[in-house]
Amino acid sequence: MWWLAGLLTAFAAAVVAPLLVYIWPSGGKIKPTSVKVNLQTPLNQLKDGAATKFEAPSNYGFKMIDGGGDNYPGKVSFGGYLVKVSGKTTALSLTCSHLGCSVNFQGGEFACPCHGSVFGISGNVVRGPAQFPLSNYTWKQLSNSQIQVDGYSLQGVG
Numbered sequence: 001m002w003w004l005a006g007l008l009t010a011f012a013a014a015v016v017a018p019l020l021v022y023i024w025p026s027g028g029k030i031k032p033t034s035v036k037v038n039l040q041t042p043l044n045q046l047k048d049g050a051a052t053k054f055e056a057p058s059n060y061g062f063k064m065i066d067g068g069g070d071n072y073p074g075k076v077s078f079g080g081y082l083v084k085v086s087g088k089t090t091a092l093s094l095t096c097s098h099l100g101c102s103v104n105f106q107g108g109e110f111a112c113p114c115h116g117s118v119f120g121i122s123g124n125v126v127r128g129p130a131q132f133p134l135s136n137y138t139w140k141q142l143s144n145s146q147i148q149v150d151g152y153s154l155q156g157v158g
Ligand code: FES
Pocket: 096, 097, 098, 099, 100, 101, 112, 113, 114, 115, 116, 117, 128, 129, 130
């Protein structure tokens, strides 16, 4: 019987320990914060139907506020696009809702290089396999060249 108990203990250690480390990583903590980012195209020069890309500084990520498919509210994303549609500017995550690849803005749409999904400039699905739109971010303008996006500090995580 002792060998069975030993075997079960070894199995639990081998399977459960890595999961615990994944769930509670050692070291740093994920902390909600506002993330300042610089824009490639200043806000006052962003034309209707255009988009400008932004990326999270190292050790920071952005917080998705919408879900669907592989995405969920609160999930971390590391880049996005500020888009202007009919005079209204919104910030979209670049994380594809299919399986999480990063989409690229080209020809007025967002194309995913992994499996061919295409999203409209508002983040809506134009072509699958993705079935859900790109997530929005909560953001505000600090200046024409800088915005602040709700996100996370990831210092020491991972
Ligand atoms: S991850 Fe984008 S289409 Fe599959």
